[in-house]
Amino acid sequence: MELSILLLIFGSSEQFRRVKAIKNTLRGRRTVSNLYWALQYGMLDFVDALHGVDFDSDEAALNQLQTHGLVKADDSFQFQLTEAGIAKKQQLLSELLPIKHLALGSQYDVAKFMRRFNFAVQIVSEYSYSNNKYYPQSINYFEDQLLKRWFVQTKDYDLPHQFHDLLDTFLSSLNSDDLAVIFAQSLVGHGYSGLTVDQIAAEHHLDPTIINIQLIQMYGALLELVLKRPQDNSFVMLTAGLEKPVIAKSSKETFEMFVRQGNGNLNEIAKKRHIKLTTVYEHLLEAAILLPVNQFPYHDLIRSKMRQYLETIHNENVENWSFEAAQKEMPNLTFFEFRLFQIYRSKSADEN
Template sequence: MDSNSLLLFFNQKQPRRIRVIENILTGRKTVSTLFWGMRYGILDQLGMFKSLDLNEDHDSLKQLLGLNLLKPTFKNQYLLTQTGLLEQNKIRANYYAPKSLNANFQYNVKRFRARFLLIVQIISEFSFHNVKYYPLQIDFKDAMMVKRWFHTYKHHQLIPKIKHLIESLLNQLPTQVAWQMASTFVGHDEAGQTYLQQSLALKKSVFEIKMMNFDLFCAMIHLIIKDNDPMMMGILNGLKRNLASDSAIKTFQLSEQESLDMVEKKRHIKMSTVQEHILEVAICTPKHKFPFHHFLNHQMMNRLASTYSGAIDDWDYRSLNGHSIDFFYFRLYQIFRSKL
């Protein structure tokens, strides 16, 4: 990513690793990545990009260090300098600020985007009575879903409803942002613009344009849910998800009924994997929906609370030396405190 975009991910008080940022953005869901993504406050950006140019990222990092906008701390972590903070504020003043990324916690936004772009193309060509065109290539299952959905509703005021949905979103947006969204669509005699073309037109980086577009499709999901029109809700069929893996969810559900030793036997996995699965679900679940006290009893909570205070990132597991508390419970308590 470009240096301006990268700078926005850093903080003056919390040392951060570029590898965690890259892993979050590209959707690599190790427990360590999820934990630190939560601590950095960027978990809602999980999997926003298919890939990143790691060479470009590291060139940008070198540039930021050379300009004294970032400074190294330890273990490949970096902090904003005072100069970096001032520069970050300047960048942020003109940078797109995502507002709807929380939809990424509940829905597969990439698949929704692919479906919606194909729907717009089909409806556009349908409105011109054109059947000879090359449809956008998307995942086969999603393409079949769109085909069934279109044939079900094409004679049920589909064109004005889609038009109203798109206009409802665009009318809420600044002119340049609305143009970016609209120019993404492919339709009759309209090829749509690439991210690069949009970035040149708006004089913004490709990274910022991609983030903007992802957020706008998140906003579209929110709008569909708010309107609660059965026809439009059908576009979301099969896209609801949990950020935690299916395997982790199965382990967690069994752990609510059985001891961890029994879960290990019944799931035929190592204890370390059982614990990682539970931590993954704890990170990806709202605090009020995760039973922390099922795993952290009152005595353990008191012991951890008396040992740790202050900045969670600075806690050291070795401070528990002599208390016979497994690292799993230490990390789970960090997650619990992070969600307060």
């Protein structure tokens, strides 16, 4: 995908944003730094939404946008949209479903569901023509076995008719003939090999990156439709194992140990878990960023004196706070407490 297009979609005219932070958020690089900036950019719902996607280089993407006057940037690869950039962003968004439909990729492996469903369509299409001699799509062994089990369990329940009804309901819900056609063109079936993203893009006069995003959005919407159906529906097996954890497993273990412990001794947690104290800090910061503000014990981790001081100096633009400046006023202030308070203020503002 073209990174420049995604930078426009997730860029801002009011805030300089880091190219790498946006890219790493979408790819699911879950460092505390990336998650923190995702919070500041309002992108937490899109963490890992484009898992495994390849992008072009940061410098090339930024240079392209600057050349066309769409952004202004500094030497540290931070950028802000110009008026022309805002107009281009609106044009791109008009070609997509509401951007919220991309966010499901943060909760579920939509790309895997896309591969499963497309293969399932081929299987059912050939089955409806009583054809058992065809070249199946390439898919890994475990997915292949899941699809075989699914077909054996559901083929006697008028599967072609059920598929027709599901697709009819879904494509109608898009309220867009163009999107419905694009979705159908991507499928593989009896006597039809489907079109590639580049072929679809050429036919519809759109950038291939936009087609890719449209497909991810549409499959996310289709996945939501299947998930809302009764658990005994014929398509439920296609959704098995797709859910992603909100917090990384190791971070969750550290956070839950802290909650159970009750005494706030982080050194004890580090010793019991055989990890460094700095890793404990990172795990707790991840939990603070990703959990609702009322589910994280901020007051147990920020000393009251430090909290009172930070309350007196805080301003609206918390991402611009300087730890060095704050530490000069309070030498005992730790970066862990400082960052926690930034997270608390940001999430409190968002949830209010």
